[in-house]
Amino acid sequence: MSDNETILAGMQEKLAGKSGRLLWKTLDELADTEEFQSWIEDEFPNRADLLNIDRRQFLKVGGAALAMAGLTGCRILPQMKAVPYVRSPEDLVSGQTLAYATTLMHNGYGLGVLVEQYEGRPIKIEGNPNHPASVGATDVFEQAELLNMYDPDRSQSIVHNGEVAGYNELADALRKVRGSWAGGLRILTGAVTSPTLAGQINQLVAKHPGAVWHAYDAVNRDNVYDGATLAFGRQVNPVYNLQEARVIVSLDADFFKTLPGNVRYARDWADGRRVRGANGGGEMNRLYVIESSTTTTGASADHRYPVKPSEIETVARALFESVIDGSTTTAQPVTWLAEMVADLKAGPGAIVIPGEEASPAVHAYAMAINEALGAVGRTVNYTAPVEASPLGHVSSLTELVAAMNAGRVTTLLILGGNPVFDAPADLKFGDALRKVPVSIHHGLYQDETSAFVSWHVPATHALETWGDARAFDGTTSLVQPLIAPIYEGNKSDTELVAELLDEPRYGYDILRETYAPLGGANFDRWWQQTLIDGVIPNTAGTPIAGLRVNLSAVAALPAPAPASGIEVNFRPDPHVWDGRYANNSWLMELPRPVTTVTWDNVAVVSPATAQKLGASPTDGSSDAENAAKISGKAVVEVNLPGSAKPVQIPVWILPG
Structure with a gap:
């Protein structure tokens, strides 16, 4: 009888005549074989594998283990302390939390937060009351950054063509190709508002004539800037002041969720709904929403009218004609347009807000309407664009793909983002990327883009690094680390660009150099106070004086084509955005507003x-x-x- 037959017979014998539950872990235990009994009686049953290891193999394995243990104490850069810790601070009590001001970024724009730290570990994020974009509040993206930081799926090592590599190998590779960067170096980022990072990239481009900085985010502000060009002849950044708003008209604008400054806008709108003394007269503001999808802004509206995406421009044109000329000949679906126009004209404090996804013409119409209503300087101001990166994301990416296909790109640095995943499919970005001899992707994850590049460099999280960012109104605030990098050796974007400049430095030094002129002789005192406050005062964008809408150019815009058939409207997900937060289970499981859908699209x-x-x-x-x-x-x-x-x-x- 074979061993298997013996075991089977033992099991059958043991189970014969039994009823109810009989608990066992393995078939050997059920059969109660001699080998199983011997294994049970042995205190260290797995040591048998060690008996076949000779002395040389033991020393090799043991030596490697000791070497790896020693590496846990190594750092790529020396530890630096912002404040000397000679003796324990008076306010540091074991078991209690401390709060530090820093800045988190969403789609490039900064939002000031206060992060609670428990014994050196961030545990909770709330808004910074001193920051104009948060005024003490946050949205889901800032709350979810804690889980992003602790995510075990984050990239932890440099990868070169699919194999783990080191920084020395990357530095050697950069040294070999640096001579070809004049005319062959391209940098691709998302929206960048950081003065420090922007200054470094501009320095890198100036150092290598012919190098080009490109920018692309799947959710971008191209339509805003194109609409401003139609209206004013230049690109501007609209900043709304809903504290002064009496009547608000949203043209497909979910300003509670998707606009830069959405947290501040939601807070100011809510304050205007308080009857007690609101707007100085005890009246609530009124919200009209014309939208093509269900949003939290629309759900909060006093008057809401759903239309097709293509009809938003039709409504905007009719509204423009009604405000400017007093009547309209444009056929549009909103039945209470006349009442809305009368409400807008009834007194000061009216504002029309176009959505980021609305066409450039809608933005031009809205800017013309706001000027006619006297909103400029009261409920809206126009500043220079906050983004330091190139504007016109789609055109910038299209030009980059053409250069890659033509063989004009020798080295491509991708700072953040995942263009292989979210670039327009007809550009075939991945195919073009494979034609670049040296490509470097810097990001939190090994994603679709990192699989197409020759080098992947792991990034530090915003809670682990030094940096800066500007808010929706241009206010600058600092980013300071709340914890040492969880994965040793990960670099921030400023540190990686410093490597390309052949000036490797710690992020702390790079940031201090940017703001050294502001503090003067008392820079250290200014620096400490700024880190405490989290905001650099008097840095908001200055309203542009003398802007005037070209009414004749706006009126001459072609009438929108009539809508027909079923239209598909693609919008950023309220929780995973353009897909960048898809690895965050908190956000995936959080029910979507209105639909309550989770874990799906x-x-x-x-x-x-x-x-x-x-x-x-x-x-x-x-x-x-x-x-x-x-x-x-x-x-x-x-x-x-x-x-x-x-x-x-x-x-x-x-x-x-």
Whole structure:
């Protein structure tokens, strides 16, 4: 009888005549074999594997373990302390938290926060009351940064062509190709508002004539700047003051969620809803929302009108004609347009806010309306763009792809972002990237882009590094570390650019050099106070004087084409944005506003559209449930330009 047959017979014998539960971990335990009994009686059963190791192998393994243990005490850069810790501070009590001011960034724009630290570890994030973008509050993205920092999936080592490498190898590679950077170096970033990083990149570009700085974010402000060019002949940054707003009209603008400064705008709008003394007269503000999707801003509106995405421009043009000329000949769907116009003209404190995704024409119409209503200087100001990076993200990325395909790029540095994932599909960014001899990706994760480059460099988290950023109104604030980098050797963006400048330095020194002129002889005192406050005073953008809308140019804009058929409207996810937060389980599990969908991306359709598509509630669901099936499938197929096959998306029926 074979061993297997013996074990099987033992099990059958043990189970014979038994009933109820019989607990066992392995088949050997159930069969109660002699080998199992011997293993149980042995105090260290796994030591048998060690008996076959000779002395030389033992010394090799033991020596390697000791060497790796020694590496845990090594750092790429020396530790530096901002404040000498000679004796314990009086306010440091074991078991109690301390709060430090720093800045977190979303889509490039800074938001001041206070981070609670418990024995050297960040544990809670709240808004900085001194910062104009937060005024003591945050949104979900800042709250989720804690989990992003502690994420074990973060990149932990340099990777060269799929193999783990070191900084010396990267430095050698950069040294070899530095001579080809004149005309061949390209830098790709997202939106950059950091004065320090922008200064470094500009220095790098100036050092190598012909080098070019490109910028791309999937969610960008191209339409805002293009609309300003139509209206004013130059690019400007609109900054809204909803504290003074009496009547607010939103043209597809979810300013509670998607605009830079959304936290401040939501707070100011809410303050205007307080009847006690609001706006000096005891009246609440009034909110009109014309939108093409369901948003938290629309859900809070006094008057809301849903329209197709293409009809937003039609409504904006009709509103422009009604305010400027007193009447409109543009056919548009909003039934209470006349009442809204009368409300806007009733007195000071009116403002029209266009959405970031709205067309440039909508922004131009809104800017013209605001000027006619006397809103400029009261409920809106225009400053120079806050972004130091190149404007026109799509055109900038298109030019970069053309240069890569033409072989004009010898070295490409990608600072943050994931363009292989979120660049327009018809650009085929990944294919072009493979044609670049030396490509470097700097990011928190080894993502789709890092798989296409020759070098991947792990980045430090914003809570682990020094830096700076500007808010929606231009206010500058500092970024200071709340914890030493969890993964040793990770570099910040300023430290990596310093390597390319052949001036390797610690991020602390780079940042102090930027602001040394501000403090003068008392710089150290100024520095300490700024770190405590978290905000550099008097750095907000100055309103541009003498701006005038070119009314004739705006009036001459072509009338929008009539809407027809079913339109697909792509919007940034309220929690994972353009996909950059998809690895954060807090945000994935947080129900989306209005739909309450979690862990998924859906095609939201109205009941009328669902009826046209033949949608019906999912089998077995109640009428209250919104999951739907179309033609027997729980998905709808969307044909996208540049896509080889239709995209299948789950359907979610939502009134409104």
